[in-house]
Amino acid sequence: MIRNYLKVAWRHLLKNPRFTMLNLTGLSTGLACTLLIYLWVHDEQSFDHFHRNDRQLFQVMENTTHEKGIETSAGTPALLAATLPATMPEVAYAAVSTPPNWFPKVQLLAGNKNGKAAGIFAGKDYLRVFTYPLLQGNNQQVLANKNGIVISAKLARELFLSPANAVGKSIIWQIDVNKKTSIVTGVFSEIPANSSTQFDFILPFDDFREIMKITSLEPQGPFLTYLVMKDGANIPAFNAKLSSFMTSLTKGATAPRQLFLQRYSDNYLYGNYENGVAAGGRISYVQLFSLIALFIIIIAGINFVNLSTAKASGRMKEMGIRKAIGANRATLVLQYLGESMLLTFLSLVVALIMVILFLPHFNQLTGKTLALSFNPTMVLAVLAITLLTGLLAGSYPALYLSGFSPLSVLKGKIPTATGQLMARKGLVIFQFTLSVLFMVAVITVYRQIAYVQSKSPGYDKDNIVYFDVExxxxxxxxxxxxxxxxxxxxxxxxxxxxxxxxxxxxxxxxxxxxxxxxxxxxxxxxxxxxxxxxxxxxxxxxxxxxxxxxxxxxxxxxxxxxxxxxxxxxxxxxxxxxxxxxxxxxxxxxxxxxxxxxxxxxxxxxxxxxxxxxxxxxxxxxxxxxxxxxxxxxxxxxxxFTFDCKFLDDDYQAQYVAEKRVAALSKYFTALAVLISCLGLFGLATFTADTRRKEISIRKVLGATVTNVVMMLSREFFRAVAVAIVIGLPLAWYCMDYWLHSFAYHIRLGVDVFLLVGVVMLLITLLTVSVQAIRAAMENPVKSLKME
Incomplete structure (x- = not known):
């Protein structure tokens, strides 16, 4: 029976090539967008979760009260990590490090080879706190000697040809006026791309203490402190103990300083704080693009529903005959859902090809190295998205087609289609409302970025180069x-x-x-x-x-x-x-x-x-x-030493790289959302022109002009898009006004943006619908009437 269902479904798809292609194009484009966004979102959510101690790994943060509220920072005293394990039984391991951006290019010399690499100074338990597997050395010992250095496998190959050859060799490093020789005690494997902290070597923090002459637990410090908490530790209670400990160090201070723990793997996505309270961060972009993916797949599904229900009248006799010879409604629903799933899986194949073709460009836009790897998680996610799309898109047409009375259909009494038409118009309105929202968003983001780039920062950033003192x-x-x-x-x-x-x-x-x-x-x-x-x-x-x-x-x-x-x-x-x-x-x-x-x-x-x-x-x-x-x-x-300079203007622009990527991605996704919506509109216009062919011919015989016919066929679509514009513009204003207020300095949302989007959407509708309307209006009425 299943074989028969698939055969009938395949024949039906081949019998209606125009509608099949419209549905296939819309669904495959929607699925391709969804898969690309899924890859990006999955990568963002995977950051810093690879550490073995992920569940117990925390970073110490600090809230400082000042005249305008509470400021949150990650800066902690240099010796806090060395003090806590002895005073707080809840702490299993603790480690301190310098911020990764302090030493991004340190001059290294090994024999006759030299180069520059990024490094950090870290406490002796750093490699027990974090999971950066060692290819050479013991993670409990490699940072215990202040004359040691731990390097990456890549750096080991550059300086010593292989990781095995590196251990025991000398490396001369210099930071400012400080120059020292260290012995390689360990080699760690390459740090994963989904690590928010990237470096090429680690020097013992005891060495940094000696250079900077840090001898006491001073309350002020920009150093990073990480803790691995024991299982069952009560984090809120521990936060209170930490704050009391800091208070004892800062007796007499007018501004209380409160320490608290933040899960390390949460910092990447939830790194923003407002007045001492977590206020999102990169998670806002993850949520934004997840929402865009959902909207795009909904738009593609709406096309499927609209085109399927529009073609329903052509299959009513088929449905009536099947019911008359014994088919029940459940059987018919399964048949039509099977057709939907067949088309959806065909769309998936096309979507996977599209993803493979466009992934290099997508990586360039996002600054990532995403790959379409068919691991169990990926396969399950793709199948889930496809099945859900096929079921949701095909369920309404299946229930709609299988609900007609066979007697009425075989007698030629076609059920009233008022509800169906209203549903189709509602779906079209929803599609174009989202398209309006996307379009306003893209224009607003681009204008804000242009404003940021043109606004004077209060100093002359042009033609300024800088380089390190070495x-x-x-x-x-x-x-x-x-x-x-x-x-x-x-x-x-x-x-x-x-x-x-x-x-x-x-x-x-x-x-x-x-x-x-x-x-x-x-x-x-x-x-x-x-x-x-x-x-x-x-x-x-x-x-x-x-x-x-x-x-x-x-x-x-x-x-x-x-x-x-x-x-x-x-x-x-x-x-x-x-x-x-x-x-x-x-x-x-x-x-x-x-x-x-x-x-x-x-x-x-x-x-x-x-x-x-x-x-x-x-x-x-x-x-x-x-x-x-x-x-x-x-x-x-x-x-x-190598002369390595940068332009200050490049650094200024780099502050907005996330916004630029959002703008570029939004531009493409908006174009695809509008394209998918237009495909559905084109299909509906085609169907309308076909079903009203006899009416058009009679009107032309009675004197109607081509313009009259085009206006008649386009009127209902213009009304639907106009309603979408009326709904979409206020919604777009609210969303973009909220986004702009994430900038302390931003553009004003002008009326011109909304007028431009409204006119563009109407022009797109006119071009999409008029192609089919003009073709129908130009057809010879005699030919159509003879067919009747």
Missing amino acids: GKVAGNTPAFLAALKRIPGVVNASGMVGNVLGAPGMGYTWKGRGRVETILCRPFMVNYDMIETLGMEMAAGRPFSRDFGTDNTKIIFNEAAIKAMGIEDPVGKVIEFNGEQLEIAGVVKNFHFQSLHEAIKPLFMRLDMQNSTVMVKIKAGQTKTVLSRLEAFYNACNPG
Whole structure:
């Protein structure tokens, strides 16, 4: 019987090639989009879950209360991890590390081979806390010796040809003025791509403590602390103990600091906090694209339902005969569901081919290396999506067709189709409502990104290159900067610790307004001429200058800091800041050192002659020539070190890479959603023209023009799309206004966007419907009437 059902279903599909192709194209496109999004979502959700201790692995976070609320950060004291296992029995293992972005390119020398690699300093139990399997060495011992170094298999092959050859060999590394030789004690396998932390080597944290002269459990610190909790540990109770422990360290502080645990694998997707409470993060994009996938597959399913029910009248006699010879309704439902499943699985085959063809481009758009691997999870997910789509799309047509009375159908009494027409119109309205929403979203996202790219950050980011201070330069930065300024094409040069962008604020105490207060400030430790090099403007006072003798006891705040502290006429005033008596030399105008998602926060600048980064302003139009001069000069000053510079503008744009990817993906998915909707509209227009052929012929004989016929056939579709526009535009405004408010600085949603989308949707409808309407109107009426 099943064989017979499949044979009948196949014949039916071949008998109606136009509708089969429309359904096949719509369903396969919808399934391909859904599968691509599933691969992306699955990859995002897999981040950091590969660690063996995943369920018990936590990161220590901190809430700091300040004048405007609560600030959450991951920065903890350097020795917190070493202290907790001895004082807290709930802790199985603890490890500290430096943030991965601190040392992204460290110069390494092994024999006659050198290179640059990203590294971290980490506590001795780091490789017991995290699962980075060792190819060589013991995870309990490799970081116990402060003279050791653990490297990746890739780095081992680059420096020593193989991991086995690396153990026991020496590597010379240099960070700023610190240069040391370490012995390779272990080699770890490649870190998975779905790890949020990426590095090439690990140095013992005891080595970092010695360099930085960290000897006590100071309450302030930007270091990362990770804990593996014992089974059954009460996390809320442990959080209370942690906070009490921190309070004991910060007695007398006016701002309470509360420590708490966040599951490590949750940080990737849930990394944003607002006023001390978790407020999403990348999970919002996962939810967004999951919703887009759901909507696209619904749009494709609606096409199937509409086209199937529209063709129902052509199969009513077949259904009547089957019922008359004994077929019951359940049998007919199974037959029509079988046809639906057959078409759905054919669509799946086409969709898989489409995914394979488009996956390289999709990877390029998303910045990932996704692969269509047919593992059990993937196969089950694909089959589930396909079966669900086939059942949902085919159930309504099956129930609709099998519900007619055979006697009425065989007598030629076709049941009223009012309900069917209303259902089809409702589904068309739903399709185009989603299309309107997608289209407004794409335009809004693109406009916001254009605004972000064109808005001045408050400093001159163009033609600024920067590179790390290394080798001999680290010991004589002032002389190096002075020589840089003499290179033709160099406008100015200066140095600083770290970079302009990205770093969050830290808590600093200051004595003012009759009490000791804590203010969250981003520290800028800069050399002379940094304000001039970056083209920043002073709101009051002056920048650091050699003309005034030493400026070591001077400080410069931005406008946001002065406003937060409530200081009037600040220039020249002496304040107690972080335990020092400092004179305010000037106030720099606000500039964006974080993305436009964030409001400009307080910052201060201090003079520091020991820099980790050199900033160079190049004369416009001479970039290539000046870069070659800089490279030659750098190589002459620093033999054995590679000149590796970046553009500050590239870093600024990189802050919005997620939004750019969302915009690019949304553009494609919107185009496909509109295409699928138009395929359904085209099929319905075709069906309408076929069923009203006799009426059209009579109207033409009686004098109706082609325009009259086209308007008659298009009117109901225009009404449905117009209703979709009326529903979709307010919904789109609400959604995009909510999204824009995730930026502290954003565009306004103008009426022009909604007018543009409305006109475009009407034009698309006109083009889609008019093709079939004009063809029907141009047909010879005599031919149609003869057929009747």
